[in-house]
Amino acid sequence: MAGRRGALLLPTLVLLASFLAPPSAQAQTAKPQRIVSLNLCTDQLLLELVGRERIASVSFLATDPEFSAVVDQAAGIPPNRGLAEEIVGFDPDLVLAHRFASRQSVEALKRLGYAVVEIDLPQDLAAVRDQIATVAAAVGEPARGRALADRIEARLAALPQPAGKRPTAAIYEPSGYAFGANSLADAILRAAGFDNLAAELGIGGYARLGLETLLASPPDMLVVDDTAADRRSMAQQFLDHPALRRRFPDGSRIAVPRRLWICGGSAVAEAATLLSRARLERESRRR
Amino acid sequence: MRALVLLWSLTGVLALLSLCMGPTGFAPGIVAQALDGEATGRLILFELRLPRALLALLVGGTLGLAGATLQGLFRNPLAEPGIIGVSGCAALGAVIAFYSGLSASIPLGLPLGGVLGALLAIALLLALAARDARISTLLLAGVALSALAGALTALALNLSPNPYATVEVVFWLLGSLSDRSMEHVLLALPFMVVGSALMLFCGRGLEALTLGEDTATSLGVSIRRLRSLAVIGAALAVGAGVAVTGAIGFVGLIVPHLLRPLVGHRPAPLLWLSIPGGAALTLAADIAVRLIGGAVELRLGVATALIGAPFFLWLVLRLSRRAA
Amino acid sequence: MSHLTGHQVRIAAHGRDIINVAQASVCGGELVGLIGPNGAGKTTLLRAMAHLTPLQGGSMALDGVAMGSLDPRERARRVAYVEQSGAAAWPVSVADLVGLGRLPHLKALAKQGSGDRDAVAAALAATGCQHLAGRSVDTLSSGERSRVLLARAVAGKPEILLLDEPVAALDPAQQLAILTLLRDLAGQGLGILAVLHDLPLAARFCHRLILLKNGQVLADGSPQIVLQDQMLAELFGIEVESGERDGQRWVLPWRALP
Numbered sequence: 001m002a003g004r005r006g007a008l009l010l011p012t013l014v015l016l017a018s019f020l021a022p023p024s025a026q027a028q029t030a031k032p033q034r035i036v037s038l039n040l041c042t043d044q045l046l047l048e049l050v051g052r053e054r055i056a057s058v059s060f061l062a063t064d065p066e067f068s069a070v071v072d073q074a075a076g077i078p079p080n081r082g083l084a085e086e087i088v089g090f091d092p093d094l095v096l097a098h099r100f101a102s103r104q105s106v107e108a109l110k111r112l113g114y115a116v117v118e119i120d121l122p123q124d125l126a127a128v129r130d131q132i133a134t135v136a137a138a139v140g141e142p143a144r145g146r147a148l149a150d151r152i153e154a155r156l157a158a159l160p161q162p163a164g165k166r167p168t169a170a171i172y173e174p175s176g177y178a179f180g181a182n183s184l185a186d187a188i189l190r191a192a193g194f195d196n197l198a199a200e201l202g203i204g205g206y207a208r209l210g211l212e213t214l215l216a217s218p219p220d221m222l223v224v225d226d227t228a229a230d231r232r233s234m235a236q237q238f239l240d241h242p243a244l245r246r247r248f249p250d251g252s253r254i255a256v257p258r259r260l261w262i263c264g265g266s267a268v269a270e271a272a273t274l275l276s277r278a279r280l281e282r283e284s285r286r287r
Numbered sequence: 288m289r290a291l292v293l294l295w296s297l298t299g300v301l302a303l304l305s306l307c308m309g310p311t312g313f314a315p316g317i318v319a320q321a322l323d324g325e326a327t328g329r330l331i332l333f334e335l336r337l338p339r340a341l342l343a344l345l346v347g348g349t350l351g352l353a354g355a356t357l358q359g360l361f362r363n364p365l366a367e368p369g370i371i372g373v374s375g376c377a378a379l380g381a382v383i384a385f386y387s388g389l390s391a392s393i394p395l396g397l398p399l400g401g402v403l404g405a406l407l408a409i410a411l412l413l414a415l416a417a418r419d420a421r422i423s424t425l426l427l428a429g430v431a432l433s434a435l436a437g438a439l440t441a442l443a444l445n446l447s448p449n450p451y452a453t454v455e456v457v458f459w460l461l462g463s464l465s466d467r468s469m470e471h472v473l474l475a476l477p478f479m480v481v482g483s484a485l486m487l488f489c490g491r492g493l494e495a496l497t498l499g500e501d502t503a504t505s506l507g508v509s510i511r512r513l514r515s516l517a518v519i520g521a522a523l524a525v526g527a528g529v530a531v532t533g534a535i536g537f538v539g540l541i542v543p544h545l546l547r548p549l550v551g552h553r554p555a556p557l558l559w560l561s562i563p564g565g566a567a568l569t570l571a572a573d574i575a576v577r578l579i580g581g582a583v584e585l586r587l588g589v590a591t592a593l594i595g596a597p598f599f600l601w602l603v604l605r606l607s608r609r610a611a
Numbered sequence: 612m613s614h615l616t617g618h619q620v621r622i623a624a625h626g627r628d629i630i631n632v633a634q635a636s637v638c639g640g641e642l643v644g645l646i647g648p649n650g651a652g653k654t655t656l657l658r659a660m661a662h663l664t665p666l667q668g669g670s671m672a673l674d675g676v677a678m679g680s681l682d683p684r685e686r687a688r689r690v691a692y693v694e695q696s697g698a699a700a701w702p703v704s705v706a707d708l709v710g711l712g713r714l715p716h717l718k719a720l721a722k723q724g725s726g727d728r729d730a731v732a733a734a735l736a737a738t739g740c741q742h743l744a745g746r747s748v749d750t751l752s753s754g755e756r757s758r759v760l761l762a763r764a765v766a767g768k769p770e771i772l773l774l775d776e777p778v779a780a781l782d783p784a785q786q787l788a789i790l791t792l793l794r795d796l797a798g799q800g801l802g803i804l805a806v807l808h809d810l811p812l813a814a815r816f817c818h819r820l821i822l823l824k825n826g827q828v829l830a831d832g833s834p835q836i837v838l839q840d841q842m843l844a845e846l847f848g849i850e851v852e853s854g855e856r857d858g859q860r861w862v863l864p865w866r867a868l869p
Contacts, residue, residue: 174451176466210310211466215331216317232386233451234458242468243334362700488720495714497701498763501663501694506767507687507715552701552747 031140032094032115038082038105040067041263042096042119045135047073048265049144056090066228069259069267084108094138121263124187128152128264148266155269156191159276167220167279169194170209172244173258174235178209185261188268192275194221211238215247221282222248223275225258251285254278288556290549294563298344301570305340306332308577338469343573344566345472346464346532349479349524351565352558354539356486357409359493359554360517361416364544365426365602368525369536369595372432373408377522377529378459379436379443380404384530386447398478401530405522408432413514462533462588464573471531478527483562485520489513490555497554535588537595538565544602612639613674613770613802615660615690621668622655622826630656630826632669637804639770642797644807644817648847652826653806654695654775660804661692661773673771687715691769695776697760702749705759709734712766734766738792754785761789765796772796774805778812790816810847814838814862822846835860844868 034056037043043058047070060081061067062074080086082102087095087109097106099118110116117138122128129149136145169189171179179185179196180203186196197219198209224239231237260271307315317336320328354367368374384390384400393399415428440459444452492513495503500510529535542564543557550556572590579585616636622629630652637643637660645653658664660671662678671678678686691712699708712734713727723731735741738758743751751759757777764772777793778786786809794816797803807813813820814834822829822837824846830837843851852865 212310212317212331212335215327215335218327230449232388232391232447233449234455235451236449238466241334241466242470243330246334247330490720491714491717494711497699497703497708497711498697498760499694499700501658501661502692502697502711504663505661505687505690505692506711507684509683547701551707552703553707554701 032092032138034090034092035094035096035139036080036087036090036092037062037096038080038087038102039096039098039119041098041121041265042135043068043074044070044263044265044267045132046096046139048148049132049136049141050139052077054139056092057087066257067259067262069263069265069270084112087114088112096135096138122184123182124184125153125156125191125268128184128268131264152266152269156272159192159272160280162193162279162283166193166195167282168197168200169221169223169254169275169279170197170214170219171223171256171261172209172214172239173225174233175238176208176211176214177206178203178214179206179261180204184264184268188261188272189223189275191272193279194275211241211243215243218247221252221254221278223254223256224248226253226255227257251282288550288560290546291560291563294560294567298563298567298570301567301574302340302344305343305570305574306336308336308574310577312578334468335466338467338472339464339573340570341469341472342464342467342475342532343570345475345479346528346535347538347569348562348566349483349528350535350538350569351542351561351563352483352486353521353525354565355543355554355557355561356489356493356517356521357539358543359489359496359557360514361412361425362496363425364547364606365540365599366429367537367539367543368405368521369534369538370433370540370599371408371412371425371429372436373405373412373521373525374529374534374536375433375436375440375460376408377401377405377526378534379440380407380526381530382440382443382459386443386449386452395474398475398527398530400526401528402478402522402526404436405526405529406518408436409518409522413518457586459533460588461586462529462535462591463584463586464532465584467531475527475531478523482520482523482525482527485516486524487558489517489520490558492516493554493558533588535569535591537591537599538568540602541595541598542568544598612800613689614638615671615673615678615771615802615804617656617660617669617671619669620656620659620666620671622652622659622664623667628826630659632656632823632826632828635660635821635828635831637771637773637802639800639802640797641802641818642793642816643802643804643819643821644813645804645821645823646807646810646813646846647823647829651823653823655826656823657773657775657804657806658692661690662686663692684715688767689769690771690773691764691767692773693760693764693775693777695779697756699748702747704744705740705746705748705751706731706735706744708748708759709740709762709766712763715767730768731766734762737765737796738762739788754781757781757785757789761792770800770802772801772803772805774803776806776808779808786812810851810864811862815859834862838862 033054035046035054036057037046038059040059040061043062046055055077057078057080058074060079063071065071068074082105084105092114095109095114095116097116097118099120106116119131119134122131132145132149136142171185178198181199182205186199189196201217203209228236254275256271256274260267307313307318309317317328317331321332350368357366358364380403381397381401384396390396390400412425412428416425437460441456444456492508495506495508504510542561546560546564547557550560573587576585576587576590614636617632618634620630620632620635635656645657647653655664659666662671673681673689709731710723713723713730716727735744738761740758740762743755743759761777778789790812793803817834819832820834820837821831829846830842843849848868849864850866850868852863854861
């Protein structure tokens, strides 16, 4: 009789202990079930890797059609603005955040003992795979993560590369900002068969490219996001400059929504596919 | 008048120099290319550099003229659109028109917003000057009005749902001529032309005003008409200018002051001279901004403030010493 | 001869009548002095005659035509007004300041012609200011400034001249010079109405005096008739000494009455 009670004692103690142990200890033993994402890029990866029932909250941008590539999937999931008090209210067993965003909230959550996984904005395609792997491991779906990365890489590899000279393109953002070398956008351009003019002009990362400089050494195609509904700002009106419209009429312009190139994930393949298609159309027009 | 010819010639030279300025400094090559008929050169010269030079000329000229007009009207050498809050209120009007979307639905809505803001400011200041015409009161009211307009502008931008709006307060409060287009020039041009014409018609009235309102009235000048001409003219010109370039200060202060001795301190000739004076000063400042700037472009309003604010202080000290 | 006449002139403020005058006038060829104690309303009445103050009652007419219905520039050409403190906002030259008097004669945006320049020169000469022509107005003494302001009014060749205290704060020699000048100008056909504070000067130089007290005209006539002891006692509360020299009567305030 004592042996049987003793046999029950250990599991009971373990069960009791699991209630008293901090949440992080719990996450190590099972897949996270109440995941909170603070950042749009982690929102998107999360929605591609796990089912909605395991997601407690995504960032408020996830349902903004201008920024989010997963608007439909995110509908109905409680949004958050990245404030620690808010997050605690969801009682998460995993928090996904961007390394450089919501710093104070993330530090607070760490101090309170929550499991936080931080990712960087990927700067090339290898980083995209690493990032997917990191998030997949955190949510307990390494296999699905590998599959996702494979799918993205397969789609990119399937894009045709130009036989002869590679055409140039530049991504032009509000206020004249461009993506130069060492950026994910740069990698996407090259995967689509373009050379990045901004990189050739010496731009690194995300920096301003003057209008006159761009016009003096123009790319073959200009990638611009014309899709924003509310364009009431000096920054966005900049892209309507008559000189830009004259130099890059419809045939030399590619409209790609910027939400496709700001995060790593399936959106990367979407963007590259759009760019590649535009490149091929241009080639066929010139023949 | 010889000074007039000289100043317009200087303005012409500076305008040509401005056309030769590229993003990294002196770059006349583009002009040569354009004259050769080369497409890129023509595009850059006519769609980028020319609007910039034209705006510097137009905005600078109208600011100089407005400064001379307002100084004549208020009989106060320290009055100018920036200091007395007219430019700030014009910026507020333009911001409200633009970020609310009104300017997209109403043709010429953007410069109209600036004009209405400027009108409100001048009307307020005139009402105040009627009750208390002291220089100090006018300037203090101007400071208050400027501060209020600046705060409301920042608020309006913060309230805008657009993610870029908040940062753009820098453009509106400090002014810039970069990346403007011929569309901007054409948007502001009719207002500036009409406004300038109205202000130039004030010449006689401002001369008569030299001896005070009673003497001016006895000389056949309608003070009400003079005020309306000056106020509406200045509001039209300054309002439209601010709407396309943001608030550029101190030009209307420095130019009339420097030129006044050349015309025997007479208000009417000063009006005509302040146009090329303001144009030349603004062109020179815009050229300097591009020469000095380098990678980060210095805002034009910063440049004019760096020259203008110490000048203003010196002027205030000199006037107070003279009064003492 | 032109004449500027006010009938039943009434000006009120804060519920009180400031001016209530049955008739006040000035005609070409006469120098009229408007005298009275402080607060009598002299400046107010003068400004009313210059059409600078609106009337609550009565009318002001130039040669029978209401001042208000005249074209402002014509009014400005025919009636000139010189206010008491002639501070100039800008340190312009004397010639330019006097030139302002020609504004009513200039067409829109027009510059001065030779006729205008001659008028300015004549005005400077008449007031003895030729040597001041190139000077800046802020370098003038008060006496010089008074003369220059007068020259400005004269340059416009008006028919009627309205002056507010033209000789206040001037030294005796300058006062005598200005009043002699005014008398000469009147002799040339100008009608001059001047607010004067100095009783002896007014008595000596004016053809006619208007005595104003509490906004009402006490007397209106030549100094001989009007400057009676009784009148002066009522107007100023003073007793005067008087006499004659060179055929002119002089008056000197002697003591204040209790």
